[in-house]
Amino acid sequence: MSLNERVQEELEALEAILMDDISITYDEQSCLTLIKSTIFPSTANEVNKQYVCVTIEVKLPEDYPDSEPNVQLRNPRGLDDSTVNDLYKSIKEKCTEYLGQPVIFELIELIRESLTESNLPTCQCAVCLYGFSEGDSFTKTQCFHYFHSYCLYNHLETTKRHYQEEQEKLPAWQKSTKGFQAICPVCRESINCDVEELKTALPPKDLENAQNFEVTKDLRVLQDRMKQLFSYQKSKGGIIDVEAEENKLLLITETSDNGSTDTNEDPGPSDGALESDAQRGQRFDYRVSSGLNNR
Ligand SMILES: [Zn+2]
Ligand SMILES: [Zn+2]
Known part of the structure; x- marks a missing residue:
């Protein structure tokens, strides 16, 4: 069987086993096959008990499996850096062990096993910055971010109060008709939580034991x-100075007015003269346009 046929066979087997959970594409430009799969711990289909996940991205070089695939882990959720680094180490070992043989399914299983074993977030709560200890009540958002239920409740209550205060300041025509929508404090995705349930949660242990x-x-x-x-x-x-910036006038100036030979970009206060409005306007202009270019 040719090398190509062997790889083809491996890819077909992956698609047959993982079905919609895997995407295999071929990039004409780089002549590389790209395999992507988001891996969750095995929890017997209890999706709400999956607390961690990670996306594996594999690039197959032309002479795979005789040379190792390039493996990247993307969007880890509930995993801290050291857990991700450990995963990379195990992946590297597996790739070396399986050199010359199909390895991708092995990698996916290896990651799934490791996620199943440590199906508890190892990251920190973004609100209080403490980790999750056993017995702490925590919440996983739909976007796979983790918070102590106690912390999330306090965060949601504070943002809701702030939202209402801001709304009250607005004239009637500017008030939002939609009402308050809770968002994830990490990624700003809309989240729906049972606030009444969160409210009953006790503070996390580390927070309780923290020194004053x-x-x-x-x-x-x-x-x-x-x-x-x-x-x-x-x-x-x-x-x-944010306030001073807001009070600045935006002057639209034509660069040609000042002559295009003027290359002194930052006149600075050293020459004793105050920055003229035109110069200031120009600088501002520059900042605005450079901001747009970066998009
Ligand atoms: Zn917390
Ligand atoms: Zn989020």
Whole structure:
């Protein structure tokens, strides 16, 4: 059987086993086969008990399986960096062990097994920055982000209150008719939570046991150093004063008016003259347009 046929056979087998859970495409430009699959722990189809997941992306070089595939793990959810690094290590070992043989299904199974074993988020709660200890009540959002139920409840209540306060300040015609929509504090996807249930959750253990915050001598020294650094950066124009920025006038200036030979991009305050409105306008203009170019 030719190399190509063997790979073809492996890919067909993958599609037959994983069906919709795998996507196999061929990139004409790079002549590489790209395989993608999002892997969840095995929880006997209880989807709400899957707390972690990761997407594997495999690029097959032309001489695969005689050379190792290029494997990337994307969008890990509920997994911290060290767990992802451990996965990479096991993947590398498996690839070396299986050199010359089909390995992709083995990789997917390896990751699935590892996710099943550690089907508990190893990341931190983005609200309180503590991890998840046994016994902590936590919530997984639809977007696979994790929070202590206690923290998420407090976050949702605060954002809701803030939203209502902002709405009250608006004139009637500007008020939103849609009402408050909770969003994930990490990725801003809309989320739907049972707030009444979250409300009953106890605070996470680490938060309970945390020492009361105290300003120590070291912190005071650090504070002083930061204060000096702040004044220094401000004096150099490195701190943007948001209020002053808002009151600035946006002047549309034609570069040709000032002559195109003017290459002095930053006149700075050193020449003793204050920056003219036109210069300021030009700079602003530049910032706006460069922002657009980056999109
Ligand atoms: Zn928390
Ligand atoms: Zn999210």
